[in-house]
Amino acid sequence: MRGWFFKQEFSENAQKLYDLLYTKNFDKDELIAQLASGVFSADDIDMAAYSYVDNCGEAEFEARVNNLFDGIAFGELVPGIESSHLVEAVKILLDYGMDPNRLFEYDDDSGHANIMLALAFVFNGYQAADAAAEILSRGGNPSLIVDDASLIRELNFELLYCIRGDEEFRYYSDSVAHYWMVFIGYGAKLENGGESVEPYKDFNISLLCNHRQYYYGMVRSERYKGDMDICFFDKDTNREVVRYYL
Numbered sequence: 001m002r003g004w005f006f007k008q009e010f011s012e013n014a015q016k017l018y019d020l021l022y023t024k025n026f027d028k029d030e031l032i033a034q035l036a037s038g039v040f041s042a043d044d045i046d047m048a049a050y051s052y053v054d055n056c057g058e059a060e061f062e063a064r065v066n067n068l069f070d071g072i073a074f075g076e077l078v079p080g081i082e083s084s085h086l087v088e089a090v091k092i093l094l095d096y097g098m099d100p101n102r103l104f105e106y107d108d109d110s111g112h113a114n115i116m117l118a119l120a121f122v123f124n125g126y127q128a129a130d131a132a133a134e135i136l137s138r139g140g141n142p143s144l145i146v147d148d149a150s151l152i153r154e155l156n157f158e159l160l161y162c163i164r165g166d167e168e169f170r171y172y173s174d175s176v177a178h179y180w181m182v183f184i185g186y187g188a189k190l191e192n193g194g195e196s197v198e199p200y201k202d203f204n205i206s207l208l209c210n211h212r213q214y215y216y217g218m219v220r221s222e223r224y225k226g227d228m229d230i231c232f233f234d235k236d237t238n239r240e241v242v243r244y245y246l
Contacts (some may be wrong), residue, residue, distance in 0.1 A: 006104050010047055013040050017048035022055055026085040027161065035096040046102045049093050050115045056083040057121030059234070069123075074174040075212070078126035081187040086127040090134055100140040111147045116140060120158055123175035129211050130184045142188035150195050152188035155180050159244070163216070163230055178211040181232065184242070185209035205242060208232070 017040055020031050034040070040048075047108040059082055060069075072078060094100075103112040116135065122128040134141055145152045159180045162173040184197055185208030199205050208214060214232050230244040 006047060006107060008043065008047065008104065009228060010051075011041075011044055014044040014051075015046055015047045018051050021052035021089055022082050024080055024082060024084075026089070028085075028088060030089055031089065031092055035092065040096075042097055042099065045093060045096060045098050046115075047104070049090075049098050050102075050104060050113060050118060052082075052089070053086070053115050054113070054118045055122075056086065057118055059083075060123055061121070061163050069169075072143040072171055074171060075126050075178070077127065081124065083122050083124040085183060086122060086124070087130045087134065090131045094134065098160070100135045100138075101144055102114045103146060114144065114146050114151075115142065117146060117154060120155060120176060120179050123172045125234040126175065126178050128175060129182050131159055132179055133186075133209060133211075136182065136186040142183045142186040143190075145191060148191070150189065152183055153190055154204075155183055155188075156196055156244070159230065163218070164228075174216075175201050177216045177230075177232075180215060181208040185211070197244050199242050200240045203241045208242070 017034065020027070020034060035045070049110050055229065068081075077084060090098075098115075100115055103114055105112055116132065119128045119131055120134075122131075132140075142151065145156070155176075158176055160178045185206050187206070188196070190196060199204070213235055215235055216230055216232050218228045221229045231240050232242050232244075233240055
């Protein structure tokens with residue numbers, strides 16, 4: 001049974017819903033029919049949704065180790081795995097009341113979990129970024145605080161870790177960068193209300209929501225001698241639009 005790490009009870013109904021989500025043979029109509037039956041509580045939906053996303057991330061870490069993603073182009077979807085239908089599933093779950101801002105307490109009191117944090121570790125194409133765009137456009141809080149840290153602080157760390165520390169797996173780094181762009185585009189703020197990036201000239205940061213229009217690169221830092229900054233560029237003009245200072 002999934003949900004063993006939650007302090008809250010993972011019910012039989014939550015397990016049933018999870019089984020409809022975490023599958024390689026996703027049946028959209030069956031998921032909708034089950035949700036429309038009204039037998040699932042808000043807890044069932046939220047906990048099954050989180051567990052689905054979290055387990056996708058775990059499975060894809062193993063797939064990475066086993067070289068499933070080798071040779072895949074940036075943003076290319078790998079079909080036939082549990083995350084292949086993630087965006088479609090998230091849309092349906094939102095239709096039936098999933099709360100993306102829900103915090104779950106771990107049973108060992110070590111902190112809290114949230115589906116938007118778990119999504120950052122799903123890297124099948126741009127499924128995570130597209131799911132985030134759907135969530136943030138429908139009530140997700142891009143500046144949500146989880147255990148005293150804002151989501152964007154956690155994503156900043158993940159972005160830095162991936163781009164600077166994972167030379168051998170740029171497919172994953174690219175997925176994280178696009179996920180990060182969506183949050184920045186939706187106005188994610190740090191705990192003190194501060195920004196994580198500086199726009200170039202008069203660039204409208206909200207345009208980053210259209211994450212496929214942009215790509216990232218490393219340039220020599222203007223502030224920190226001997227270091228590098230992460231910059232984002234428009235694919236049409238190759239001009240810098242925002243910079244994340246490390």
